[in-house]
Amino acid sequence: MQVYFAPLEGITGYVFRNAYAKYYGGVDKYFTPFISPHTKKLMDTREKRDILPENNQGLYIVPQVLTNKAEDLIDICKQLKEDYGYEEINLNLGCPSKTVTTKGKGSGFLEYPDQMEEFFDRFFKVADVKLSIKTRIGYWDVEEAERLFHLYERFPFEEIIIHPRLGCEMYKGTPHYEVFERYLERTKHSLCYNGDINSLEALQNLDSRWEKCDKFMLGRGLIARPGMLSNQEDRETFQKFHDEILEGYDAYMCGDRNTLFKMKELWSWWAVMFPGQEKTLKKIKKTNDLREYRLLIKDLS
Numbered sequence: 001m002q003v004y005f006a007p008l009e010g011i012t013g014y015v016f017r018n019a020y021a022k023y024y025g026g027v028d029k030y031f032t033p034f035i036s037p038h039t040k041k042l043m044d045t046r047e048k049r050d051i052l053p054e055n056n057q058g059l060y061i062v063p064q065v066l067t068n069k070a071e072d073l074i075d076i077c078k079q080l081k082e083d084y085g086y087e088e089i090n091l092n093l094g095c096p097s098k099t100v101t102t103k104g105k106g107s108g109f110l111e112y113p114d115q116m117e118e119f120f121d122r123f124f125k126v127a128d129v130k131l132s133i134k135t136r137i138g139y140w141d142v143e144e145a146e147r148l149f150h151l152y153e154r155f156p157f158e159e160i161i162i163h164p165r166l167g168c169e170m171y172k173g174t175p176h177y178e179v180f181e182r183y184l185e186r187t188k189h190s191l192c193y194n195g196d197i198n199s200l201e202a203l204q205n206l207d208s209r210w211e212k213c214d215k216f217m218l219g220r221g222l223i224a225r226p227g228m229l230s231n232q233e234d235r236e237t238f239q240k241f242h243d244e245i246l247e248g249y250d251a252y253m254c255g256d257r258n259t260l261f262k263m264k265e266l267w268s269w270w271a272v273m274f275p276g277q278e279k280t281l282k283k284i285k286k287t288n289d290l291r292e293y294r295l296l297i298k299d300l301s
């Protein structure tokens, strides 16, 4: 079985990835949060820093791109290959956020299968990198899944990562496992399943349920319980992991407030690991002082 770390914008940047790999590991591929090509320059400073090979040593990184313009994808793939050495790129067809979908990108692109077809025709005519996609199964209705299936079968994707929800469902309800299964039974592609794998047991159950699928991508579950895959859920390892992230942010962020903001974002996921310690967790959420923050973390047991 292969395990992939899902991209989570604002969370799984290079600081997080490196700390995770150092203290936990067991992940075959790390997907970067999406890079959104801009009109003037393809990547901004933050995006470049995230994919720089020297910031990702020893990790298998797949940069992810969010666009609905074939030319932008072609240009950014060229740059990612020539300037940074990446041979495998992922296209985001899953983001359900309104700011993205209203521009016809992410899962919003799925509403326009004709344009998607044209987009991939143009891309694959000139492509010299491996392209994978991370997709939902439609935007409004599960009926859309069939059309998308046939569309995807036409192109030589490296692999297809499927989060079997609709764009309009955001993260609500249960994934449409049956739609994933229908893809799995018939496709010529190599599929990776993504969605709601929140424990090692859940991962093992899906692995034994689907003989034809041996790739799984984990996101929120692995953020909330980083030791879940390796059964390494002790306090000391978590503290070292935490400190590595804190020092990593502190090294490049301007000012304590920004570092604290990033750490607090993580605590909205980590709080579940510390039941019954709501008082300290509340203080962590409130503090604006990095010294006090460090002391509060030590209070958690």
Ligand SMILES: Cc1cc2nc3c(=O)[nH]c(=O)nc-3n(C[C@H](O)[C@H](O)[C@H](O)COP(=O)(O)O)c2cc1C
Residues within 6 Å of the ligand: 006, 007, 008, 009, 010, 032, 033, 034, 064, 092, 094, 095, 134, 163, 194, 195, 196, 197, 217, 218, 219, 220, 221
């Ligand atoms: C805060 C947040 C940010 C995300 N950012 C991205 C992103 O940049 N690119 C992407 O393809 N998916 C993104 N996702 C979706 C996840 O990669 C993943 O598909 C989703 O969370 C379902 O998997 P999970 O249940 O294992 O978390 C994001 C999800 C969340 C909650």
